[in-house]
Amino acid sequence: MIRINDLHKSFGLNKVLRGINLHIQSGETLAIIGQSGSGKSVLLKHMLGLIQPDRGSIIVDGVEICGSSETELNNIRRKFGLLFQAAALFDSLTVAQNVSFGLERYRDLSQEELQKKVKESLAMVGLQGVEQLMPYELSGGMKKRVGLARAIAYEPEIMLYDEPSTGIDPIRADAINELIIKMKQEFRITSVVITHDMTSAYKVADRIAMLYNGIIVTVGTPEELRKSDNQIVQQFIHGRAEGPIKEW
Amino acid sequence: MTLLTKSFSFRLILQQVGEVGLLLGRTIINIFRKPRETKIFLQQLEEVGVRSLLVVSLTAAFGGLVFALQTYVGFHRYIGVGSEAYGGPIVSLGLTKELIPILVGLMVAGRVGSAMAAEIGTMKITEQIDALYSLGADPIRYLVAPRTLACLIMVPVLTLYGDIIGIVCAYFFNISMGVNRIVYMRNTLLYLELGDVLGGLIKAGTFGVVIAIIGSWQGLKTEGGAEGVGRATTRAVVISSIIILVLNFFLSKAMPESFGI
Ligand SMILES: Nc1ncnc2c1ncn2[C@@H]1O[C@H](COP(=O)(O)OP(=O)(O)O)[C@@H](O)[C@H]1O
Ligand SMILES: [Mg+2]
Numbered sequence: 083m084i085r086i087n088d089l090h091k092s093f094g095l096n097k098v099l100r101g102i103n104l105h106i107q108s109g110e111t112l113a114i115i116g117q118s119g120s121g122k123s124v125l126l127k128h129m130l131g132l133i134q135p136d137r138g139s140i141i142v143d144g145v146e147i148c149g150s151s152e153t154e155l156n157n158i159r160r161k162f163g164l165l166f167q168a169a170a171l172f173d174s175l176t177v178a179q180n181v182s183f184g185l186e187r188y189r190d191l192s193q194e195e196l197q198k199k200v201k202e203s204l205a206m207v208g209l210q211g212v213e214q215l216m217p218y219e220l221s222g223g224m225k226k227r228v229g230l231a232r233a234i235a236y237e238p239e240i241m242l243y244d245e246p247s248t249g250i251d252p253i254r255a256d257a258i259n260e261l262i263i264k265m266k267q268e269f270r271i272t273s274v275v276i277t278h279d280m281t282s283a284y285k286v287a288d289r290i291a292m293l294y295n296g297i298i299v300t301v302g303t304p305e306e307l308r309k310s311d312n313q314i315v316q317q318f319i320h321g322r323a324e325g326p327i328k329e330w
Numbered sequence: 331m332t333l334l335t336k337s338f339s340f341r342l343i344l345q346q347v348g349e350v351g352l353l354l355g356r357t358i359i360n361i362f363r364k365p366r367e368t369k370i371f372l373q374q375l376e377e378v379g380v381r382s383l384l385v386v387s388l389t390a391a392f393g394g395l396v397f398a399l400q401t402y403v404g405f406h407r408y409i410g411v412g413s414e415a416y417g418g419p420i421v422s423l424g425l426t427k428e429l430i431p432i433l434v435g436l437m438v439a440g441r442v443g444s445a446m447a448a449e450i451g452t453m454k455i456t457e458q459i460d461a462l463y464s465l466g467a468d469p470i471r472y473l474v475a476p477r478t479l480a481c482l483i484m485v486p487v488l489t490l491y492g493d494i495i496g497i498v499c500a501y502f503f504n505i506s507m508g509v510n511r512i513v514y515m516r517n518t519l520l521y522l523e524l525g526d527v528l529g530g531l532i533k534a535g536t537f538g539v540v541i542a543i544i545g546s547w548q549g550l551k552t553e554g555g556a557e558g559v560g561r562a563t564t565r566a567v568v569i570s571s572i573i574i575l576v577l578n579f580f581l582s583k584a585m586p587e588s589f590g591i
Binding site: 127130131132152155156157159160162163164166168170171172173174183184187188232233236 | 356449452456464466467468
């Protein structure tokens with residue numbers, strides 16, 4: 083479904099990605115773990131063509147993302163739903179307008195169907211009665227959930243979650259884990275979940291990939307990762323300050 | 331020093347001209363594409379037009395007054411008492427062809443161009459532009475096209491309004507100085523041609539496009555936090571004001587009435 087080959091990206095002298103190879107299969111949930119600042123969000127944005135790589139390729143459903151025209155890219159992007167790390171809600175629009183943004187423009191829906199869809203999507207993330215609020219009236223966690231509702235409202239084929247549980251209380255975070263699982267089971271959505279919450283990664287992921295120093299150091303099932311003899315992986319999944327990872 | 335050499339490097343200027351040209355081209359294409367962003371377009375019409383009325387009224391009124399004052403002084407001193415009534419056509423020509431389009435252009439650049447750069451720039455640094463892309467919405471169609479169209483329409487409308495305010499204020503100034511109102515008015519109407527007013531409006535439309543494109547361009551280029559937004563805002567105003575003043579001269583020169591001068 084998504085194939086990433088030898089992806090390189092630097093910002094000035096800061097070499098963030100140094101040759102990522104990753105294959106995401108249709109219908110699976112892949113978690114990407116790694117330290118803050120290791121380039122997880124940058125990698126995710128490459129998958130949508132929001133950032134152009136210095137080198138390498140990304141192929142989504144047989145279509146090469148790098149070098150596609152803006153029109154082609156926009157068509158590919160409509161297959162994706164992206165939950166931004168900081169929600170990225172449109173701050174001049176109400177919650178309802180945010181959630182219906184994609185639907186309103188690219189689906190032929192009546193006003194009633196649209197309202198119904200907005201309500202449903204908000205209910206899926208555990209929100210109700212917030213349709214007419216503006217983003218600045220919401221708490222951080224609520225913003226994130228509205229961002230999630232906006233992404234799933236469009237019924238994407240591929241969902242990309244950038245730290246879905248960060249900034250959300252543990253109970254709601256687990257509800258979001260359940261939602262990720264439900265999206266996969268009921269709608270056969272392919273998901274990529276970025277997280278540094280290991281509980282969540284173990285719970286939702288079919289496979290976990292670890293990003294370290296600009297490359298994917300391991301990919302495997304949660305079980306394989308637990309048993310990995312890679313010291314970097316062990317240090318990260320057990321959250322230890324001591325080990326081969328020194329910079330923090 | 332490095333900053334100076336950097337910003338004056340020929341390659342950089344060429345690259346920026348290219349960026350603006352590309353944005354302009356893509357905006358024009360997107361103005362005709364569907365789905366149309368009617369709601370945003372109407373909001374922008376109000377933002378650019380209605381909310382600029384007060385500023386335009388004031389600048390046009392005092393522009394008209396001071397221009398009438400100097401024309402009056404000129405006739406009074408060099409041609410003689412009684413000749414002031416012939417100032418009417420000069421005032422109206424100067425106002426409609428030059429002063430009002432420029433004043434309105436600069437005022438709207440300050441009011442609206444800066445707001446566009448700040449709004450789009452804030453959207454850029456808070457990833458709302460990326461969010462637009464992620465929903466398959468092209469920011470040029472959603473943000474830049476409606477703003478450009480609104481400015482293309484509203485800056486000429488404001489200019490026409492300013493023309494009227496300016497001419498009326500100049501008239502009242504002359505009356506208050508004891509100029510014969512019938513003669514002044516007749517001279518004005520006799521020599522002011524529709525083409526002059528139209529020429530000013532065409533310029534105003536061009537200024538409108540400059541304001542929207544430069545404001546949006548700076549907004550979309552914004553990087554690095556609140557400071558970046560501030561820089562984009564300032565640049566938008568400075569760059570579009572300079573372009574307006576330079577463009578104004580060449581447009582005046584290119585207008586049919588100025589041929590052969
Ligand atoms: N637009 C950008 N310009 C410059 N540097 C960037 C940009 N986006 C990300 N970076 C840098 O890339 C690195 C990885 O960032 P990010 O992907 O956000 O990390 P994380 O793994 O926490 O999501 C950081 O060092 C960050 O400073
Ligand atoms: Mg991140």
